[in-house]
Amino acid sequence: MVNAQQQSPQVMLTLIVPQSLADACADVLMQIPVVQGFTQDAVLGFSRRPSAMSTAEQVAGRQANSRFQLLLGEDEAQIVLANLAQQQLSGRLHYELSAVLAHGHYLPAEVR
Amino acid sequence: MNAMLTGLLTAVLTQRWVVLAFAALLAVAGGRAWLQLPIDAFPDISPTQVKIILKAPGMTAEEVERLVTRPLELALQGIPQQRLLRSTSKYAIADLTVDFVEGTPIDWARQQVINRLSETRAELPGGLEGGVAPMSTPLSDVLMFTVDSPTLDLRERRQILQRQIRPALRGVPGVADVNLLGGDALVLNIAPDLLALQSAGLTLEELARQIEQQNQNQGAGRLDLGTEAITVRIEGQRQQTEAVEALSVRGSNGQRYRLTELASVSIDRQERYGAVTHNGQGEAVQGLVIALRGTNTGELIRAVQQQLQTLQPMLPADVHINVFYNRQQLIDTAVGTVEEALGLAVLFVVLVLVLFLGNVRAALLVAVNLPLAALATFLLMRYAGMSANLMSLGGLVIAIGMLVDSSVVVVENTLDRLATPRPLPKLHIILQAVKEVSLPVISGTLIVVIVFLPLLTLDGLEGKLFIPVALTIVFALLSSLVLSLTLLPALCGWLLHPAAEQHPHWFSLLQRGYAAMLERVLAHWRRFVVSLVLLFALSLLAFSQLGRTFMPTLDEGDIMLQIEKIPTISLDASIALDQRIEAELLAKVPEIEQIVARTGSDEIGMDPMGLNETDLFMQLKPVRQWRQPDKAVLEAEIRQVLQQFPGVNFGFTQPIDMRVSEMLTGARGDVAIKIFGPDLAVLADLAAKTAAIVSQEAGAVDTQTAVTAGSKLLNIRLNDAATDLYSIDSAKLAQQVRSSLAGIEVGQMMDGEWPLPLLLRQRHExxxxxxxQLPLLLDGGVQTTLGTVAEIKRIDGPVAISRENGSRFALVRTNVAGRDLVGFVGAIEQQLAAKLPLPAGYRLVFGGQFENQQRAAGRLLLVVPLSLGLIFLLLLATFRDSKKALLVLSNIPFALTGGIFGLFISGEYLSVPASVGFIALMGVAVLNGVVMISHFEDQWRAGMPLGHLVRAGALRRLRPVLMTAATALLGLLPLLFVSGPGSELQRPLAVVVISGLFSATVVTLFLMPGAYQWLMHNNKARK
Incomplete structure (x- = not known):
């Protein structure tokens, strides 16, 4: 049987920013001490607000965005959100907080 | 694109040592390429051209035109890719030139002409000599020298040149030939005694026939000797004068005579068709080294000089080879001018960088781009088959200020990012910093490259001069761009560290001043825009007043005079006149070091001038020894001296300039007016009247018509009675008369290794x-006189008949001084239209430099808007918004304002170099606009409020904008002050760009922020 290491209850902070602000957002997150790590991927989004999309994006029907996912404690998540609120890009940023039921990773067999 | 750039930058920052290694390789390869690049003063400006020179003994100009030139023109007219066919028919010479369109391979063109000539040869009169002339370019004449000796006479000196110097130099790789001018060509003259011939029952023809028959070597065949084969030959050719004297001649009575019993045999000189004089002190012998097309001139001249040094000990002790023209001097001066400008430009640029960045390390980092981009440029030039010359290296000087733009933006942004303390890896900060500016830098550089593309479409002389400029600039900019995005980030990773950036104190003051001024401009926006528009309108007015010309003449350093005397002048009189002119010039103009003048034809036949035509070469002393360092003053003094000699037409030229003019149009001069029509007398009359009208116009200098009439002939025609009475016909009569004048060639004698012509020529004055009273010895031993059998009449005829594309024309040429070329031509066009109505069938065409100007202006008017369109598309791709693209483009007219005022105030004309300056200015203006607007866009996307982003963004971009302007300006500043060959071409360009940069910078710093704010307000309001 494989042992799994369980972690304390966490939230998943999901940030969605336009692709053009991905680097800036990554830089900001990397500078927040409580952020131990994050994942980033490119996603496509749709919005009924046409002004949110450029002409090319309106033609394509979807917007090029970047999604960041951070696994944080609840308090830590609030620190991160407060920090992001002070940044210029906050006006273009969408965030979601969702509860994480479980998370972990498997230890190497030698350690067990 | 972003992903690709990120990938590239990541690779560069990860593999910094590899990048450094590649940079080192590039430096080595570039250095090697520089050493291997052919170097010359100017690019090869010769068009694809094939010349035919035919000698038609005894034919008048009109006969040559009718029997040789016109049939040949008919045959040549069908050749594809042909641009122009022109010809000159003179006494005994037909000279045709076929110009082909740009890019036609010369070998193919020559073959086409050779084929047509062979096909037509049968239709042409017999006795023609010559054919397609040797291949040459205006840059072919690389070294000229005289062979001087206080003790040896002209014959001996010519012999030394012919038998020792010429063969030695022809063996040097790259030498096409060595032309011989002046001196006496030797012959072994056989002067018959007519009385002796009469008693021997011989005629001149019979004597000539017997001499020729006996003085021959011939092969007879082969015999087998065992397993070997032996050649059998008949030896008859004499090797010594005594042997010729001992030739046996059989009389009509069967008796044998020695030749000395019938004629006297002695060394004499051949009839001369040209001569060389030196310093008014007698005749000289001249050698002219002709280079192969495409040779590395610098290397060739060194090899020739080495060979001459090796040869010197083998020549008689008092023989001195006096080199009076050495292209290497012009190359050294031209390249030196560019090197001086380059060195100063690099120094200024580095100073600007240190001043603005306040960080020596960063300044040197940016400056590293300069030599590496230059070395990369040399590598690309080598691959493109270009040579290093005034124009291509001049392009590098022009580009120096712009080369650092991309690296300035990259390093400056990196410094700025590193100055903000952030707990992020340094390499990541550098990546972000470079990524932020990479797209604007790439599009900015591509914009400047596109802006120079129209130059690549230029045709003719201006194309050959400025395409190397454009290519070098494009190579340099692209090399700099690649280095800015590869080597520079790698070096930043090693050399730059996170540190609080300290702007120099003066810059902080400047920033405060700028912020205040920007605030005022934004507060009074409309007023500011109106002032700019008014200034622009004023500049348009100034533009309309600007003089227009083709381009300044490149100063080659030396002065030449092309002199034309009366058509009937004898060689001796021509020589005497040349010597008097030389003596007078040397006495009155102390700046002249020495004068060598060449009259008439050369030996090879590349330049068949008449006896009345002289090219006078003046080698000048170094400028520091002149009374006034102004060539125009010198020319005025020389002109005064020449005006003392009535009946002499003259014009100023230079060695390469003369060849270029001859090649391009056949006519030298700023304005060449060709009058086309059928009748020579009418043409001559119209030409004289045109010259009179033109010479009255302000600015006209050295106005003259090409001499076409005034040839005098003694026409000898057999009497009908004589043909009945005597056994004589025109051919026999021609031989008899020729034997008293030019002589009849009757074979050769071998003088060691050298053939010596045998000439049958009577000795009487x-x-x-x-x-x-000329005695004639006819068949049957009958002796009579020329006057008895023939009618001798003096007739007048044209000296030369010029044709172009099948039509005769007369030429009037003039130079223009103190006035713009286009204005001058406009004025004389009006004058001629009013005062000189042309008869039906006659038309007037303006050519020369004026023609070049019209062509260049027309081409630029067409392609510059096209390149602006391309730039618009590029801006559209950058900003994805047509309004923002137009906003950046709007920089251009206001940027040009400064350039126009600069030209107007400095008094320079609008010329091709100035147009190139405007093109460069457009590129810099757009580049600065792109940098500014890109930054605004980034801040807008990041959510910064409009009012704040415009002020903060403009302030943030102040330093890079000022730096790119300052480096471009100071990079070009040396071109305003250097003198020497090429500086006259680059000065108008420098004036335009330097003055234009002031207005371009103002527009970028004040118009762009305000216009962007206005545009975004409008967009918001619309939404």
Missing amino acids: VSTETLA
Whole structure:
């Protein structure tokens, strides 16, 4: 049987920013001490607000965005959100907080 | 694109040592390429051209035109890719030139002409000599020298040149030939005694025939000797004068005579068709080294000089080879001018960088781009088959200020990012910093490259001069761009560290001043825009007043005079006149070091001038020894001296300039007016009247018509009675008369390794008065005089008949001084239209430099808007918004304002170099606009409020904008002050760009922020 290491209850902070602000957002997150790590991927989004999309994006029907996912404690998540609120890009940023039921990773067999 | 750039930058920052290694390789390869690049003063400006020179003995100009030139023109007209066919028919010479369109391979063109000539040869009169002339370019004449000796006479000196110097130099790789001018060509003269011939029952023809028959070597065949084969030959050719004297001649009575019993045999000189004089002190012998097309001139001249040094000990002790023209001097001066400008430009640029960045390390980092981009440029030039010359290296000087733009933006942004303390890896900060500016830098550089593309479409002389400029600039900019995005980030990773950036104190003051001024401009926006528009309108007015010309003449350093005397002048009189002119010039103009003048034809036949035509070469002393360092003053003094000699037409030229003019149009001069029509007398009359009208116009200098009339001939025609009475026909009569004048060639004698022509030529003085008494020895031993059997009449005829594309024309040429070329031509066009109505069938065409100007202006008017369109598309791709693209483009007219005022105030004309300056200015203006607007866009996307982003963004971009402007300006500043060959071409360009940069910078710093704010307000309001 494989042992799994369980972690304390966490939230998943999901940030969605336009692709053009991905680097800036990554830089900001990397500078927040409580952020131990994050994942980033490119996603496509749709919005009924046409002004949110450029002409090319309106033609394509979807917007090029970047999604960041951070696994944080609840308090830590609030620190991160407060920090992001002070940044210029906050006006273009969408965030979601969702509860994480479980998370972990498997230890190497030698350690067990 | 972003992903690709990120990938590239990541690779560069990860593999910094590899990048450094590649940079080192590039430096080595570039250095090697520089050493291997052919170097010359100017690019090869020769068009694809094939010349035919045919000698038609005894034919008048009109006969040559009718029997040789016109049939040949008919045959040549069908050749594809042909641009122009022109010809000159003179006494005994037909000279045709076929110009092909740009890019036609020369070998193919020559073959086409050779084929047509062979096909037509049968239709042409017999006895023609010559054919397609040797391949040459205006840059072919690389070294000229005289062979001087206080003790050796002209014959001996010519012999040394012919038998020792010429063969030695022809063996040097790259030498096409060595032309011989002046001196006496030797012959072994056989002067028959007519009385002795009469008693031997021989005629001149019979004597000539017997001499030729006996003085021959011939192969007879082969015999087998065992397993070997032996050649059998008949030896008859004499090797010594005594052997010729001992030739046996059989008389009509069967008796044998030694040749000395019938004629006297002695060394004499051949009839001369040209001569060389030196410093007014007698005749000289000149050698002219002709280079192969495409040779590395610098290397060739060194090899030739080495060979001459090796040869010197083998020549008689008092023989001195006096080199009076050495292209290497012009190359050194031209390249030196560019090197001086380059060195100063690099120094200024580095100073600007240190001043603005306040960080020596960063300044040197940016400056590293300069030599590496230059070395990369040399590598690309080598691959493109270009040579290093005034124009291509001049392009590098022009580009120096712009080369650092991309690296300035990259390093400056990196410094700025590193100055903000952030707990992020340094390499990541550098990546972000470079990524932020990479797209604007790439599009900015591509914009400047596109802006120079129109130059690549230029045709003719201006194309050959400025395409190397454009290519070098494009190579340099692209090399700099690649280095800015590869080597520079790698070096930043090693050399730059996170540190609080300290702007120099003066810059902080400047920033505060700028912020205040920007605030005022934004507060009074409309007023500011109106002032700019008014200034622009004023500049348009100034533009309309600007003079227009083709381009300044490149100063080659030396001065040449092309002199034309009366058509009937004898060689001796021509030589005497040349010597008087030389003596007078040397006495009155102390700046002249020495004068060598060449009259008439050369030996190879590349330049068949008449006896009345002289090219006078003046080698000048170094400028520091002149009374006034102004060539125009010198020319004015020389002009005064020449005006003392009535009946002499003259014009100023330079060695390469002369060849270029001859090649391009056949006519030298700023303005060449060609009058086309059928009748020579009418043409001559119209030409004289045109010259009179043109010479009255302000600015006209050295106005003259090409001499076409005034040739005098003594026409000898057999009497009908004579043909009945005597056994004589025109051919026999021609031989008899020729034997008293030019002589009849009857074979050769071998003088060691050298053939010596045998010439049958009577020794008696013949003049126009005594010609009728010329004794003739006819068949049957009958002796009579020329006047008895023939009618001798003096007739006048044209000296030369010029044709272009099948039509005759007369030429009037003039130079223009103190006035713009286009204005001058406009004025004389009006004058001629009013005062000189042309008869039906006659038309007037303006050519020369004026023609070049019209062509260049027309081409630029067409392609510059096209390149602006391309730039618009590029801006559209960058900003994805047509309004923002137009906003950046709006920089251009206001940027040009400064350039126009600069030209107007400095008094320079609008010329091709100035147009190139405007093109460069457009590129810099757009580049600065792109940098500014890109930054605004980034801040807008990041959510910064409009009012704040415009002020903060403009302030943030102040330093890079000022730096790119300052480096471009100071990079070009040396071009305003250097003198020497090429500086006259680059000065108008520098004036335009430097003055234009002031207005371009103002527009970028004040118009762009305000216009962007206005545009975004409008967009918001619309939404």
